[in-house]
Amino acid sequence: MAILIKGGRVIDPAQNLDARRDLLLEGDKIVALEADITAPAGARVIPAEGKIVTPGLIDMHVHLREPGYEQKETIATGTRAAAAGGFTAVACMANTNPVADSASVITFIKEKARQEGVVRVYPVGALSKGLEGKEIAEIGELAAAGAVAISDDGHPVMNALVMRHALEYAKMFNLPVISHCEDTDLANEGLMHEGILSTILGLRGIPAAAEEVMVARDLILAEITGGRLHLAHVSTAGSVRLLKEARMRGVKVTAEVTPHHLCLTDELVQSYDTSTKVNPPLRPADHVAAVVAALAAGEIDAIASDHAPHADEDKDVEYDYAPFGMVGLETAVPLVVTELILPGKLTWLQAIRAWTVNPAWILNVPGGNLAPGGVADVTIIDPELEKEVNVNEFYSLGHNSPLHGRKLKGWPVATIVGGRIVMEQGKVIED
Structure with a gap:
C-alpha cells in the first residue's frame, strides 16, 4: 500500500x-x-x-536482553518499546546469556527479530569470548553472521593488548569497536559520580577520571592501529576534550551520548531512586553542559539510549545492591525535545542528525535519509x-x-x- x-x-x-x-x-x-x-x-x-x-530514528545502543534474561526484556517487547519511541531500528548489545560471541547467537537474534520484532534489529557481537576481556572473539565469524559492530559493553576491556588486537582485527571487516570506557580499579565499585553530593549522600563515588583514563587509552590504541573506535555513552568534560584532540590528529573515532547524560544530573540521586543508578553515572551540570556543547558542535556523533531494562524486583532494593541501568527507548525523543530543543540548546537538525544519518553511517546500515530509492x-x-x-x-x-x-x-x-x-x-x- x-x-x-x-x-x-x-x-x-x-x-x-x-x-x-x-x-x-x-x-x-x-x-x-x-x-x-x-x-x-x-x-x-x-x-x-x-x-x-524525519528519516526513521536509529538507536545504536540498546540492551534487548534476549537470549537469557527474558525476565528483563525480550526482542518482542524491546522492539515494541522502540516503535513506541519513534525508532525504526536498534542495535542490540552482546551481554546476553549465552553471550553473543558466536555466529549461532547472532543468527538466533536475527531470526527472533524477524519472527517477533516490529523494528529492524542489528546485533552487536562480543569483542571478547564470554565478555571476559581475555581473548578476542571470532570477529570474522561474527561479521559474516551479520554483526554490525563488536563490543563488550557493560564490561570494560581492561587488557590493553586485547583491545589493540580487537581494533586491528575488526579493521579487516570494517567494523567499529564500541568501547565501554571505564577503569574498574578507579571506579572502585562506586555507585554515583564522585563529588560533594556523593559525600553528602554517603554513597561511594566514581570519579570522572575512571572514564577519561580509558578514553585516553583507547584513543591511543585507535591511533596506532588505524582501527575504527566508537566511544559509548560519553559523559564527562574530560572525555569530550580528549575526543576533540584525537579528531584533530585524524584518529578514526566516533562517539555517542545518552539522553540521560544530556538532560539529567546527579542531583536526581538524592531521591535514592535506583533508576538513577547508571554506568557511567549521572554527572554534575558542568559535565552535562560539556556533552551538550560537543553534540551541538558535531564532536559527538550520535544520541543513543543505552536502554537497560531490569525486572522490578532487581531494582526494588537498596541503592548499593541495585544493578546499573535505566530504560530509555520510549522517552528519549520527548526528553531531548523538552530539555534541549525547546530551550534552544540544540536544533532539530542537530538532534535528528544524531539519530539518523550518523548512526546509519557508523554502523553501515540502511536508512538515515529520505532520498527517493531508499x-x-x-x-x-x-x-x-x-x-x-x-x-x-x-x-x-x-x-x-x-x-x-x-x-x-x-x-x-x-x-x-x-x-x-x-x-x-x-x-x-x-x-
Whole structure:
C-alpha cells in the first residue's frame, strides 16, 4: 500500500533539508519527496501539518536482553518499546546469556527479530569470548553472521593488548569497536559520580577520571592501529576534550551520548531512586553542559539510549545492591525535545542528525535519509504533544525510569518501518 505523508516539516540532515514537503512511500521504498504530491489511487494519506517528519530514528545502543534474561526484556517487547519511541531500528548489545560471541547467537537474534520484532534489529557481537576481556572473539565469524559492530559493553576491556588486537582485527571487516570506557580499579565499585553530593549522600563515588583514563587509552590504541573506535555513552568534560584532540590528529573515532547524560544530573540521586543508578553515572551540570556543547558542535556523533531494562524486583532494593541501568527507548525523543530543543540548546537538525544519518553511517546500515530509492523508514514527531510519563504503560518490561510522572513535550506519533506503519498515536500496531 502506498503512504503519502502530507504537509509535514521534513528534516533530513543527510540532504541538509528542513522544509515543508510531501513524502510518498510505495512498498518498502521512498519514491518521492516533493513540495506537492497528489495521492495515488488507494494510498493512505497521513496529514502531517505541524509535525516533524524525519528519516526513521536509529538507536545504536540498546540492551534487548534476549537470549537469557527474558525476565528483563525480550526482542518482542524491546522492539515494541522502540516503535513506541519513534525508532525504526536498534542495535542490540552482546551481554546476553549465552553471550553473543558466536555466529549461532547472532543468527538466533536475527531470526527472533524477524519472527517477533516490529523494528529492524542489528546485533552487536562480543569483542571478547564470554565478555571476559581475555581473548578476542571470532570477529570474522561474527561479521559474516551479520554483526554490525563488536563490543563488550557493560564490561570494560581492561587488557590493553586485547583491545589493540580487537581494533586491528575488526579493521579487516570494517567494523567499529564500541568501547565501554571505564577503569574498574578507579571506579572502585562506586555507585554515583564522585563529588560533594556523593559525600553528602554517603554513597561511594566514581570519579570522572575512571572514564577519561580509558578514553585516553583507547584513543591511543585507535591511533596506532588505524582501527575504527566508537566511544559509548560519553559523559564527562574530560572525555569530550580528549575526543576533540584525537579528531584533530585524524584518529578514526566516533562517539555517542545518552539522553540521560544530556538532560539529567546527579542531583536526581538524592531521591535514592535506583533508576538513577547508571554506568557511567549521572554527572554534575558542568559535565552535562560539556556533552551538550560537543553534540551541538558535531564532536559527538550520535544520541543513543543505552536502554537497560531490569525486572522490578532487581531494582526494588537498596541503592548499593541495585544493578546499573535505566530504560530509555520510549522517552528519549520527548526528553531531548523538552530539555534541549525547546530551550534552544540544540536544533532539530542537530538532534535528528544524531539519530539518523550518523548512526546509519557508523554502523553501515540502511536508512538515515529520505532520498527517493531508499528504505521507507520514517518517524513523525508532534513537537506540541505533551504527555505525562507513565512507566506502567511502557511496552518495555523494564519500568526503571526516573522520569515517571514527569510531563514531556514532543512525542513521536507515527513509526513506519519498510513502508509499514508499526506505531500510530503511541500505540504499536500488530499484524
